[in-house]
Amino acid sequence: MQTSKDAFPAEIWPVLEGADPVGVRPIVLRKLVSDIAGLPDSWSGRLEFDLGKRHCVRLSRNSSIEVWLICWELGQDTLLHDHGGSSGAFALVRGSLIEDHADVDARDIRTREHRTGDAVAFGPRYLHNLVNVSGEPAVSLHAYSPPLRSMNFYGWSSSGPRHLREIPCDSPEPDLTGIQWPEVSAP
């Protein structure tokens, strides 16, 4: 799939098209989503909120990077997941999100809040669950490199993350309908 230049002003194109095909560093992805956050004409016309599931729109994709807009209704979350080996970054452009996050071999999980204007980056061993527990819808911009191919979902036990399922996907909102999740029990 070709990069959709229509979505972004010319200053974004070198990042999208000149990227390392193997993988773009998280700090570059964070700058990318921050730059796009500052260009609302490239995404504000795509906002849509759905109480049934998060509304995800792919704004651009090439062989190295993809960029998504995600609209969050109240209470919507992701479940604890990684990004199938991709690095990533996200920026909040409206509202706030709570994030539980850890490394895949961590024993402790941390929680932090992201508010409008915040942007964070992460590497391929990063797990998180994002949820909108604020009193208003939220909007975020996400970049992944390489583009998502699968996501692994986890439960959390007293000894750390427990892998549950790998789900092939080409979207940060994979279809989890009918998935049977194994029990997560403490050792």
Ligand SMILES: [Fe+2]
């Ligand atoms: Fe994620």
